[in-house]
Amino acid sequence: MKPIDPNPVSNTANPPGTTTVTEQGKAEKNTQDPYVRRILEAARELFIASGLEAVSMHAIAKRAGIGQGSLYRRFSDKGEICSMLLRDSTERFLTGLEHELVFPEAGSGALGHLRSSIGRIVDFIEQHAELLQLIKSEFTGKKQLTQFEHPFFRRLNEFLKELLVRAAASGEIPAIDPQFTATALIAVLSPDLYLFQQKQYGSTKEQITAGILALFVDGLQPL
Amino acid sequence: MKPIDPNPVSNTANPPGTTTVTEQGKAEKNTQDPYVRRILEAARELFIASGLEAVSMHAIAKRAGIGQGSLYRRFSDKGEICSMLLRDSTERFLTGLEHELVFPEAGSGALGHLRSSIGRIVDFIEQHAELLQLIKSEFTGKKQLTQFEHPFFRRLNEFLKELLVRAAASGEIPAIDPQFTATALIAVLSPDLYLFQQKQYGSTKEQITAGILALFVDGLQPL
DNA sequence: TGGATCAACGGACAATTGTCCGCTTAGCAA
DNA sequence: TTGCTAAGCGGACAATTGTCCGTTGATCCA
Numbered sequence: 001m002k003p004i005d006p007n008p009v010s011n012t013a014n015p016p017g018t019t020t021v022t023e024q025g026k027a028e029k030n031t032q033d034p035y036v037r038r039i040l041e042a043a044r045e046l047f048i049a050s051g052l053e054a055v056s057m058h059a060i061a062k063r064a065g066i067g068q069g070s071l072y073r074r075f076s077d078k079g080e081i082c083s084m085l086l087r088d089s090t091e092r093f094l095t096g097l098e099h100e101l102v103f104p105e106a107g108s109g110a111l112g113h114l115r116s117s118i119g120r121i122v123d124f125i126e127q128h129a130e131l132l133q134l135i136k137s138e139f140t141g142k143k144q145l146t147q148f149e150h151p152f153f154r155r156l157n158e159f160l161k162e163l164l165v166r167a168a169a170s171g172e173i174p175a176i177d178p179q180f181t182a183t184a185l186i187a188v189l190s191p192d193l194y195l196f197q198q199k200q201y202g203s204t205k206e207q208i209t210a211g212i213l214a215l216f217v218d219g220l221q222p223l
Numbered sequence: 224m225k226p227i228d229p230n231p232v233s234n235t236a237n238p239p240g241t242t243t244v245t246e247q248g249k250a251e252k253n254t255q256d257p258y259v260r261r262i263l264e265a266a267r268e269l270f271i272a273s274g275l276e277a278v279s280m281h282a283i284a285k286r287a288g289i290g291q292g293s294l295y296r297r298f299s300d301k302g303e304i305c306s307m308l309l310r311d312s313t314e315r316f317l318t319g320l321e322h323e324l325v326f327p328e329a330g331s332g333a334l335g336h337l338r339s340s341i342g343r344i345v346d347f348i349e350q351h352a353e354l355l356q357l358i359k360s361e362f363t364g365k366k367q368l369t370q371f372e373h374p375f376f377r378r379l380n381e382f383l384k385e386l387l388v389r390a391a392a393s394g395e396i397p398a399i400d401p402q403f404t405a406t407a408l409i410a411v412l413s414p415d416l417y418l419f420q421q422k423q424y425g426s427t428k429e430q431i432t433a434g435i436l437a438l439f440v441d442g443l444q445p446l
Numbered sequence: 447t448g449g450a451t452c453a454a455c456g457g458a459c460a461a462t463t464g465t466c467c468g469c470t471t472a473g474c475a476a
Numbered sequence: 477t478t479g480c481t482a483a484g485c486g487g488a489c490a491a492t493t494g495t496c497c498g499t500t501g502a503t504c505c506a
Contacts, residue, residue: 281461
């Protein structure tokens, strides 16, 4: 597909032991690359000015003062640009959730933890529904992937699975398939469903949260 | 957007009382229109020959021996063509489900009915996952809609809601929000999740069905 | 300092989607 | 039959996406 994008910082050989650059590492690096900054800055300005849909890749390249090819070398579609623009938010959000996995609040158990996390996730989805939706549609369109394969949802999936495993281990819920249940939870937490319920039935955030909790927390408690 | 497509069968004034043509009616009519038949036939042939993705609207028009404009007048995108190609299957399937709503099997109650229906829906999704997926992505791309707004999922939603209402009325499950629960069920039954579980974890149809039942049938039973 | 090398730049280009509009032709009245 | 009207056909066109390749400029060595 696209040629491998080598580390643009320096042409000298990599110091031993650092040859493999993780996806994460690459993305972090990108954010500091002034070239990438220009692109992201241009995109943000245009998005704010005209809305997400109205902005073309060509327009972003032009605004950033670079060619089409150069833009596509960094970002293979608009969804990837959105991903990067959301990166700070998602990173902070996921890190926060994962941090609590290491130092859980005492007292409420894994199921209580799940309950409060779902609330926070719904908050986050609500805040970023539109961008997340665009990320998803670009992502699934080009690369034949489902939303579940997006890095953000992957990490969320792992997080939820861990909570479910803990709840099962401590006997708070019966032994269900934690992998499947976590994915199902992601499906229900997706911006898609949120936006639909809101638009179609005028559901509030509280109603949606309650519905999810009834299914995935209360519903799982031992009979 | 596109000019209203009047009933192509006759130019004479409509008989009184039949002026409003339902979406349903329009679609039924289309299927019989030889012009539309040609398009669907061409599309089917090309799809079989080259796969869904590889076929362009232009190619379909060319194969059908008509112009681009004429093609777009009938079908605003590839997803709509797929919808129509699947129409017979979905119609038969939904009619079957809805029929049982009127004449339910005695003995198992609404919850048992829900259980068996979910099994049948998963079967159907499995059979048509690829086409349904394409329908969804085209649909959501152009018209800013979520998968839940597609006629097929709408009807499925209504069906599931009715079963949930009955189960709640007969005391088999607690009084949950049937509308939300039905939509959540759709989200979990979507081809997206099915394909992901299958591809990523090699899940079988039985495992997926079991996971759904655990959440939406067993999980809802009174505590 | 000068030349060789090569990564990466960016614009031109092909492919696709969806719209628009001039022309054809079917249907009707005289 | 002839002329009128309008439905709708279909190709040309604009817009967008994503790729390819000729060119540029930085780095390194002599």
